[in-house]
Amino acid sequence: MENSDIHLCRENGDLGELPSELQYKIAQGFSAPDLARLAQVSTALRDVAKGTPGYFSQFYLEETLKEHSDSVVALASDQDTKTLFSGSGDQTIKVWTPDGSGNYAASQTLSGHGGYVFALALDQDTKTLFSGLARDTIKVWTPDGSGNYHAVETLSGHTDCVRVLAYDQDTKTLFSGSEDDTIKVWTPDGSGNYQAVETLSGHNNYVMALAYDQDTKTLFSGSDDRTIKVWTPDGSGSYHASPTQTLSGHNSYVRALALDQDSKTLFSGSRDNTIKVWRV
Numbered sequence: 001m002e003n004s005d006i007h008l009c010r011e012n013g014d015l016g017e018l019p020s021e022l023q024y025k026i027a028q029g030f031s032a033p034d035l036a037r038l039a040q041v042s043t044a045l046r047d048v049a050k051g052t053p054g055y056f057s058q059f060y061l062e063e064t065l066k067e068h069s070d071s072v073v074a075l076a077s078d079q080d081t082k083t084l085f086s087g088s089g090d091q092t093i094k095v096w097t098p099d100g101s102g103n104y105a106a107s108q109t110l111s112g113h114g115g116y117v118f119a120l121a122l123d124q125d126t127k128t129l130f131s132g133l134a135r136d137t138i139k140v141w142t143p144d145g146s147g148n149y150h151a152v153e154t155l156s157g158h159t160d161c162v163r164v165l166a167y168d169q170d171t172k173t174l175f176s177g178s179e180d181d182t183i184k185v186w187t188p189d190g191s192g193n194y195q196a197v198e199t200l201s202g203h204n205n206y207v208m209a210l211a212y213d214q215d216t217k218t219l220f221s222g223s224d225d226r227t228i229k230v231w232t233p234d235g236s237g238s239y240h241a242s243p244t245q246t247l248s249g250h251n252s253y254v255r256a257l258a259l260d261q262d263s264k265t266l267f268s269g270s271r272d273n274t275i276k277v278w279r280v
Contacts, residue, residue: 004066004068004069004070004071004072004088004089004090005064005065005066005068005072006064006065006066006068006072006075006084006086006096007061007063007064007065008061008062008063008064008065008104063103063104065084065086065094065096065104065106067094067106067109068086068088068089068090068092068094069088069090070088070089070090070091071088071089072086072087072088073087073088073089073116073117073118074086074087074088074117074118074119074120074131074132075087075120076120076121076122076129077122078122078124078127079124080124081097081127082097082098083095083096083097083098084096084097084104085120085122085129086120087116087117087118087119087120087131088116088117089116089117091111091113091114091115091116091117092109092110092111092113092117093109093110093113093117093120093129093131093141094106094108094109094110095107095108095109095110095149108148108149110131110141110149110151112139112151113131113133113134113135113139114133114134114135115133115134115135115161116133116134116161117131117132117133117134118132118133118134118161118162118163118164119131119132119162119163119164119165119176120132120165121165121166121167121174122167123167123169123172124169125169126142127142127143128140128141128142129141129142129149130165130167130174132161132162132163132164132165132176133161133162134161134162135161136156136158136159136160136161136162136178136180137154137155137156137158137162138154138155138158138162138165138174138176138186139151139153139154139155140152140153140154140155140194153193153194155176155186155194155196157184157196157199158176158178158180158182158184159178159180160178160179160180161178161179162176162177162178163177163178163179163206163207163208164176164177164207164208164209164210165177165210166210166211166212166219167212168212168214168217169214170214171187171217172187172188173185173186173187174186174187174194175210175212175219177207177208177209177210177221178206178207179206179207181201181203181204181205181206181207181223182199182200182201182203182207183199183200183207183210183219183221183231184196184198184199184200185197185198185199185200185239197238198238198239200219200221200229200231200239200241200243202229202242202243202246203221203223203225203227203229204223204225205223205224205225205253206223206224206253207221207222207223208222208223208224208253208254208255209221209222209223209254209255209256209257209268209269210222210257211257211258211259211266212259213259213261213264214261215261216232216264217232217233218230218231218232218233219231219232219239220257220259220266221257222254222255222256222257222268223253223254224253224254226248226250226251226252226253226254226270227246227247227248227250227254228246228247228254228257228266228268228278229243229245229246229247230243230244230245230246230247231243231244232244247266247268247278249276250268250270250272250274250276251270251272252270252271252272253270253271254268254269254270255269255270255271256268256269256270257269263279264279264280265277265278265279266278266279
């Protein structure tokens with residue numbers, strides 16, 4: 001069994017925000033007046049540097065979240081409430097909320113999946129949560145007035161495990177990649193329920209990674225067939241039936257994709273131990 005913990009890391013700031021043991025190690029080498037001047041200078045430099053391209057701060061481990069009993073394989077975060085969602089091989093989703101002191105506590109456990117929770121996606125506006133499962137379905141969860149989540153819908157259509165999800169905040173479109181080698185496109189109907197409106201076929205092995213361009217609506221899919229497919233809208237609101245481009249070059253499974261929305265640079269990670277950088 002793999003480690004089932006979640007580690008929370010934060011960006012450090014000036015000396016006073018560093019862990020106490022690190023403060024002590026730094027302070028050992030300075031007199032009190034020198035240390036005070038160092039703190040003032042480091043704070044001023046940090047404030048200036050934050051506006052400088054290439055600036056970064058170091059991160060340190062702040063907290064380890066322990067509630068799952070099997071591998072944690074999916075995460076999603078609410079940018080407004082700072083709520084964290086985690087999907088696991090123990091067949092549950094944990095909902096983690098800040099407790100007021102900056103730490104996280106598991107406030108709810110979402111059960112009923114019947115298998116691994118491989119993928120999560122969150123609508124940042126409505127707070128609807130989607131979970132992709134080992135049982136070839138997708139569950140839809142919505143919060144009630146008190147913030148507790150309830151399963152409101154199960155999306156069926158795939159014939160094998162749902163391994164990855166992507167979401168369009170603007171159109172509320174959900175994309176799902178599966179071990180049935182396909183991608184399904186889901187849109188809400190007039191009653192608020194989701195329906196599969198398209199199936200994108202082109203890979204000849206598991207679809208394990210998705211990346212989505214929120215501007216151009218281009219979808220990228222990575223597969224165990226060692227390729228990346230590029231899917232573009234056809235102008236009618238649907239996607240071309242066949243991929244508009246196939247990116248080849250990896251020597252093994254493509255398991256991760258990330259897209260820089262500004263530069264439109266695509267990054268792909270593979271079991272061939274490499275990351276490839278793709279540009280338009």
